[in-house]
Amino acid sequence: MLAFEDATASVDEPKSARLEARTQPSVKDTINRAATLNGVDVSSFVVSAAYNAAQSTIEAHKVTVLESEADREAFFNALDNPPKPTKRLQEAFAHRKKLIANAD
Numbered sequence: 001m002l003a004f005e006d007a008t009a010s011v012d013e014p015k016s017a018r019l020e021a022r023t024q025p026s027v028k029d030t031i032n033r034a035a036t037l038n039g040v041d042v043s044s045f046v047v048s049a050a051y052n053a054a055q056s057t058i059e060a061h062k063v064t065v066l067e068s069e070a071d072r073e074a075f076f077n078a079l080d081n082p083p084k085p086t087k088r089l090q091e092a093f094a095h096r097k098k099l100i101a102n103a104d
Contacts, residue, residue: 004038005048008051019050031045
């Protein structure tokens, strides 16, 4: 048996939010069996698994992957040699400054 590690154990908040989900009976049975095999209740098992998946998804979206050499070259060239702001961009920033007090 694998040791169950509750991914939410380090979250220091009261458990006051609810999650509900509808699923097929066979899916529920599989989740129940896995929770039982891990010696935890279904709620802890599901929340921990969902929390792990959510964290992985968020982390994956933080990473920019530039697979081709051409993409990498264009990206780093734009960082090293940014284009001058266009008139339209300058107008947008001027408009923003009028709309937002203390924008800068």
